[in-house]
Amino acid sequence: MQSIRNIAIIAHVDHGKTTLVDKIIHASKLFRDNQEFGDLILDNNDLERERGITIVSKNVSVRYKGVKINIIDTPGHSDFGGEVERVLKLADGVCLLVDAFEGPMPQTRFVLGKAIDLGLKPIVIINKVDKENCRPDEVHEQVFDLMFNLGATEDQLDFQTLYGSSKQGWMSTDWKRKTEDITELLDVIIDNIPAAPINEGPAQMQITSLDYSSFVGRIAIGRVHRGTFKEGQQVALMKSDGTVKKMKIKELQTFEGLGRAKAEEVSSGEICAMMGIDDFEIGDTISDVEVQEALPRISIDEPTMNMLFTINNSPFFGKEGKFVTSRHLRDRLFKETEKNLALRVVTTDSEDKFLVFGRGILHLSVLIETMRREGYELQVGQPQVIFKEGENGERLEPIETLVVDVPDESAGKVIELATQGKGELLIMEPKGDLQHLEFNIPSRGLIGMRSKVLTATFGEAIMAHRFKAYEPYKGPIPGRINGSLISMNSGSVTAYAVDKLQDRGVFFIDPGEEVYAGMVVGEHNRQNDIEVNLQNAKQLTNMRASGTDTNVKIAPKIQFSLEESMEYIQKDEYLEVTPQSIRMRKIYLDPSVRKRMEQKMEMA
CATH class of the missing domain: 2.40.50.250 (bipa protein)
Structure with a gap:
């Protein structure tokens, strides 16, 4: 039985996760020496490459010293938190990647908190130590303090730290000692991350993500929790409403390199893809037919924002898109909810209008952008935050933690803009040559904030925010002033x-x-x-004008x-969105x- 390490790479957006995975892929010689490949191998859809962010988590496996390491690359943006939470269920340990200058950011805290709650063993990688004015030792202390504040156990606090540069392709236990490659990281993973446990007993697996193939339909992906699944085996699918369906596994695949390989049987601890299972949802359990035990369902953070989606009924409708009817729109939105966990779609009293609930502007805009690239035409209304009612009947609204790192001279402008959005300044401290500001701010106040802050700071501000909690309503916020x-x-x-x-x-x-x-x-x-x-x-006549025509500027x-x-x-x-406009x-x-x-x- 081969030993397996399942490890998730977590970090704030733009700290270098996907680049690090690239280097691990290169180090383990998954490609032939003469094979052509680009950068950001795992960010394989156009949207991810253009924006430089990971939207959907992906699996890749490498073999090193006889051990199979399953690596899961996770999104770093808080709007895709639903992705990260599910994916951590597949892992036995996490690699926490932190920028050597920026240190732990709000999203790092969000994902790390989830990993610590699940009892996963962390390895800390302080990346980008080749950057100017980086401060690896300070950042190392900040990570320790953060883990302590999040309630990490003594075993979790006794973490191994590596320093290096994913871009230059080296990792070392001492940031002043530059090595040739990143094999030290692979050694640390094997030594520190516990091997996937082998649980004997009746087979059991929870579906944590899915894939789709036009040949075999939907494919269930998850980690075998207990026992062994075999090809052709009869299994029970246990759904959220308590119903049980009996099905047969047509084919099993495990992750090998960048692809998947067929397997006769898959044992506990391994991540696998299962064909032949129909009508499942993420969070369902597949178990032995005889012993039907469901695993606890995955809980996902609630959406905080909604938008009205409707068909395009402008005078220019149908000129650019292929899919323009309400049936097309309905089918596409409901299809998205099958794999996008944090998204909800609600029908309205009108046949062609749908309320779509998501985790934030970016979450919803990625869906809209994907749809327009597929040839859909649609219209969307103004984003609205979701209010709730408290125990005493008071109105509650989503509050977020906003973190801005900004040059000294622009800090006043940022504080003024955040205060206009009903933000409350909590922390202001120097961080290198920047000011580090932290606010509590309603989600409503964040709508339109990014462009205002970037304009006020000449594009030099680094902004990040994450959902904190529902708190009492903070009062009206002035919207756009101009008509x-x-x-x-x-x-x-x-x-x-x-x-x-x-x-x-x-x-x-x-x-x-x-x-x-x-x-x-x-x-x-x-x-x-x-x-x-x-x-x-302009009215053209053959009379000469007394003044010469000036060029129109x-x-x-x-x-x-x-x-x-x-x-x-x-x-x-409304915003009218078509494939070209x-x-x-x-x-x-x-x-x-x-x-x-x-x-x-x-x-x-």
């Missing part, structure tokens, strides 16, 4: 019209673009919305990313209907 510029007519935008209107505000469109009546084309420099005519052309349009657009829109606006529009395109609705809202 919108709304197109009066449909048609092509002329440079002449934009030039004449530049003193009214800033534009989100360029001359030559097609717009429709009711579309939001810019931001007014006052508080009210106004309609503008963008199709005005038009300021470039403001280009919004998907998240910035989601944070920018108001309650009476993102447009903002008023919910009611007709100005007279818009006025009637405004009056109704005021009366209500």
Whole structure:
């Protein structure tokens, strides 16, 4: 029986997890010497590569000194916390990766807390010691204090620390001694992480993630908790509602290298993929037919934000997308809930509107971006936070911990912006040449905060936040102050019209673009919305004008990313998302209907 080590790599976003996994893959010679491969081998979908973040956790296994090491690369962003919690169930130990300058960040605390609660043995890797003004010894002390504060046991506090640079491909127990490669890390994993326990008895496994293949359908992935599963075996699937279904395993696979290999049987401690199991959910237990025992279900943090998803009914619908009907939208959203645990979809009284609940703006925007790339057209409303009612009938709202590292001269601006969003400053201390600020702030106050902070600090702020708890409502937060510029007519935008209107505000469109009546084309420099005519052309005559025509100078349009657009829109606006465009529009395109609705809202 081969010995197995199951290890999850956890860290804050951008601290170098996926790069480290790359180097482990190289060190264990999974590729032939002449084989071509890129960087960030595990971030294999376009969205992950473009944003430089891991969204879905992935498994890879390497063999070293006769031991099989299953490595699980986890997301670092708090919006994908649902992914991390499930994945830790597969592991016996964790590699905590910390940046040698930034030290433990809020997301590090969130994931490490989960790992310590599960009793996993940590190995600490202080990464990026090649960076200027890094402070490995201080960071090592901070990690120890953090673990102590999270209630780690003595065994967990007696952790092994490695220093190095994933990018340069070396790891060492002393940061002043640079080694040739990262084999010291693999040795430490084998020596410190306990081998996967072998539990004898009737077979039992919990489904912690799933895969999909167009040939065999859904594939259940999990770690065998007890006993042995064999190909062709009859098993019982135990669902959340207490029902039990009998099924047959068609095929078993284990993770080998970057892929999967077929296996006749899989014993306890090994991570495997099982084909032939239908109609399962994440958290269900697969067990022996004779001895039906369910494992405790995985609990996932509740969503804190919701958005209205609806079909695209703008004048430009169907021009770019393949999937435009409410049936397409419904099927796609419900399909997403099968594998995206922290997401919930609720139908409304209208056939073509759905409320989608998620963990934050990034969580929802990744879903929208994935859908538009698949050819869907849809519209989404303004993100809303989810309120709850307390025991005494008081209104509760989600509060988050916001951490900002910012240059000294910009700290005042950041504190002012956070205070406007009802943030409360808890900690302000120097961290190298930066100021380290920590706030408690309502989730509502974070909507639109990132772009404001980056503008105020000339892009130098490092921001991170994580959900803390539901606390009493903090009072109203002022939204966007300026009104919108709304197109009066449909048609092509002329440079002449934009030039004449530049003193009214800033534009989100360029001359030559097609717009429709009711579309939001810019931001007014006052508080009210106004309609503008963008199709005005210059009247040409054969009379010579007394003044010479000056060249039209038009300021470039403001280009919004998907998240910035989601944070920018108001309650009476939708975001229209198609495979090639993102447009903002008023919910009611007709100005007279818009006025009637405004009056109704005021009366209500």
